[in-house]
Each structure stands twice: as structure tokens, then as C-alpha cells.
Amino acid sequence: MGVECNQASSVLFLLLMLGTVWLGVSIFNFKKTPFLSAGKREILADYALPIAVVTMSFVGSFFFREVKAEPFRYDDSENVFTVTPLGRLPGLAIAGAMGLGFALSLLILMDQNISSAVDRHTIGSWPFVMAILTAALSAVGLPWMHALVPHSPLHARALADVEERVHQGHVYQIIVRVRETRLTVLFSHILIGLSIMLLPYPMAYISPAVLNGLFLYVAVTGLGGxxxxxxxxxxxxxxxxxxxxxxxxxxxxxxxxxxxxxxxxxxxxxxxxxxxxxxxxxxxxxxxxxxxxxxxxxxxxxxxxxxxxxxxxxxxx
Known part of the structure; x- marks a missing residue:
């Protein structure tokens, strides 16, 4: 159940959401300033999002703890990852699921193709591998794994060395090198899995307003170029x-x-x-x-x- 709508909750939601975007973008753009060294500015820019999320979550949970805000929702039942009883579905439901699954497969395939094109990679036999993974993960209620816009291009950008060049009075960012590694993807997904151990606390301190600000940050920073x-x-x-x-x-x-x-x-x-x-x-x-x-x-x-x-x-x- 959501929190009863009131003025304080609405204002706090906007404050946390826009504050997350503002703080994240400000830290992300810190690399354009002359302060600190180039390496330190790049590190700050790479960690702009987690810094903004942690900071605004602390602000919302500590300074505004008297305001009733929408809590972090999650399923605490024990049968979250049980195998879906597909045998109980009637034929009409299976036919409907096939239609919806086909539409969803188009979206996943386009996401994969666009991400591969942006990252300058060929997809090869990945559609077949994705189909098997998606079917298996769906059967047990686990999240899908595939290249996704804008997360995949942002991940590639984080592994890149970027130089700024001036041409006719306009500044352009040129990628000079990208580090090829699969360790970052492996470790990030391990951390995603371990995040289950952070429920209900401290994950409950991250309000939906901050999460909305997170997605807005991803959208705003993706507009460059x-x-x-x-x-x-x-x-x-x-x-x-x-x-x-x-x-x-x-x-x-x-x-x-x-x-x-x-x-x-x-x-x-x-x-x-x-x-x-x-x-x-x-x-x-x-x-x-x-x-x-x-x-x-x-x-x-x-x-x-x-x-x-x-x-x-x-x-x-």
C-alpha cells in the first residue's frame, strides 16, 4: 500500500528526485572543471551516481524522517524464485503468452542490436544465447540478462579514455581507447545478486523518489552526443x-x-x-x-x- 497523498510527501518526493539528478549531474560534470587532477576528476565522474543516491537517501531518511514517504517495496515471500507452474495454464493463456512473449522478444532483440551498434560490437550468435537465457530466467522468476540502452553504452563509456578537442570554437569529446574486459560485468552482477542480503535494511532507506532520480540521471547524462x-x-x-x-x-x-x-x-x-x-x-x-x-x-x-x-x-x- 502506498502512503496517503499529502503535501509534505509530494514535496519531499520532488526534492529527493530532483536533488538526486542535480547532485549526480553536478558531480558528473566536475570532470570539466580545472579542480583536482584529471584522474581524480574522472573517478568522481564515474561514481557520481552512487554518491548522489547515497547522499539523497541519507537526506530523506535522516533529515526528513518525520515525513511519511513511500517505502521501498519488495517481495519478502519465500517462493520468489520457484519454478513457474506452466502446466496449470489453459490453452488460451498459453496462446496469449506466446503473443506477448513475441512482442517482448522484439524489444529485447532491438535493445541488443542498438547496444551492440553503439558499442561497435557484432552480435553474432548472441540472439540464440539470449533466447535460451531469457526462457530459463523467466521460468524461475529471475531478471533477464541482455544488452540494454542506456546502461550498456554507459558501461562502455566508463571503460573508455576520453579526450576533449576544440574545433571552430566547439568542444567535442573523442574516445581514444576502450578497455576490453568482462570482469566489470561479472563483478557488477555478483554485487547485484548480493544486494538481496541488504533487504530490508539498508535498502529500505533508498526511497522510490531517489530511484526515480536515478533513472532521470541516466537519461540526462545520456543526452550528451x-x-x-x-x-x-x-x-x-x-x-x-x-x-x-x-x-x-x-x-x-x-x-x-x-x-x-x-x-x-x-x-x-x-x-x-x-x-x-x-x-x-x-x-x-x-x-x-x-x-x-x-x-x-x-x-x-x-x-x-x-x-x-x-x-x-x-x-x-
Missing amino acids: NQMFERISLFFTEQSAYPPNHYIRRVPQRKIHQFTGCQLAQLMLMCLFGFVPWPYMKMIFPVILLSLLPIRHLIVPRVVEDRFLKALDSSEH
Whole structure:
């Protein structure tokens, strides 16, 4: 059961959520300051999120302990990881589950492909391995394991050495080296498993407001270098101050805005189905996401010419 809605709880929720985002982003951007050494600034930036979560959890649990806030919810029953009794399902339920499972598999496959493309890796036979893992983990109620946006690109970024270069008055971040290792993934998942031992305390001190701030932090820090976000900002930027990107040099301004408008319309469509309060509409979100492919290849080229689309789709700088 949730906490009864009142003004103090609502204000505290906003304070903890936005405070987590602000503190995390501020520490993350500390690497752009001249303080400390480059190595120490990089360490602070890498640990910005846990520092923000721990700090705001302490603020909410200690300084505002008199305010009734929504508690950390978890299942404390003993049969959490029992094998699902699939034999009890009727045929109609199995057919419905197959449809929902197919839609979910599309979402997982797209997540895996996008993450692999961002990290410059080939997926090879991973779809087959993912299918086996997902089926086995689903049967016992364990979380799925696959590459995920934005976590996988952020993980690769944490293993990278980044340099800032200035070109025509604009600062660009260039990745010069990425450390290839599987130990970080192994240790992180071991720690995720060990986190069960932290229930109910101290995990109960982390309020849902802080967790919402965590996801907002991931979204905000993921905007850097995102071409769509850069093109949206061009709507409010004076033309003489446009960055010297490759697509700005090759594509007319009107076509850039038209392409961005098409993407914003598709984004609003995804938000409509992703944030709608009805669960059954959320279940078809992967199908809506897949439907963007024919929109991109059949409808968008009627608005923006192919030669301009190639420049906009290019990953050059």
C-alpha cells in the first residue's frame, strides 16, 4: 500500500528526485572543471551516481524522517524464485503468452542490436544465447540478462579514455581507447545478486523518489552526443551559432528541422503507448517500436530526400 497523498510527501518526493539528478549531474560534470587532477576528476565522474543516491537517501531518511514517504517495496515471500507452474495454464493463456512473449522478444532483440551498434560490437550468435537465457530466467522468476540502452553504452563509456578537442570554437569529446574486459560485468552482477542480503535494511532507506532520480540521471547524462537532442536544440539556437557538424554542412536547415519534426512525432507516439496507465496498451509497445521501421523507410523519405537522410544518419563529425 502506498502512503496517503499529502503535501509534505509530494514535496519531499520532488526534492529527493530532483536533488538526486542535480547532485549526480553536478558531480558528473566536475570532470570539466580545472579542480583536482584529471584522474581524480574522472573517478568522481564515474561514481557520481552512487554518491548522489547515497547522499539523497541519507537526506530523506535522516533529515526528513518525520515525513511519511513511500517505502521501498519488495517481495519478502519465500517462493520468489520457484519454478513457474506452466502446466496449470489453459490453452488460451498459453496462446496469449506466446503473443506477448513475441512482442517482448522484439524489444529485447532491438535493445541488443542498438547496444551492440553503439558499442561497435557484432552480435553474432548472441540472439540464440539470449533466447535460451531469457526462457530459463523467466521460468524461475529471475531478471533477464541482455544488452540494454542506456546502461550498456554507459558501461562502455566508463571503460573508455576520453579526450576533449576544440574545433571552430566547439568542444567535442573523442574516445581514444576502450578497455576490453568482462570482469566489470561479472563483478557488477555478483554485487547485484548480493544486494538481496541488504533487504530490508539498508535498502529500505533508498526511497522510490531517489530511484526515480536515478533513472532521470541516466537519461540526462545520456543526452550528451545524442544527435537528435542536438537537432532539437537547433530549434532554439541562432543559425550563426550552429556547431560545424557534418550534417549541418550538407543538409539545408529546413530539411534538418523537418527530419527532427518527424522524429519528435514518432517519439510522442512511443511515449503515448509507453506511459499510458493501461497495462494492456503498454504490452504492445514493442510492436509500436517495430512499426517505426516502415515509417522510417517508406514515409520519412517522402519528406526528406535520400541524400539528406544519408548525411543525417551518418556517424561522422
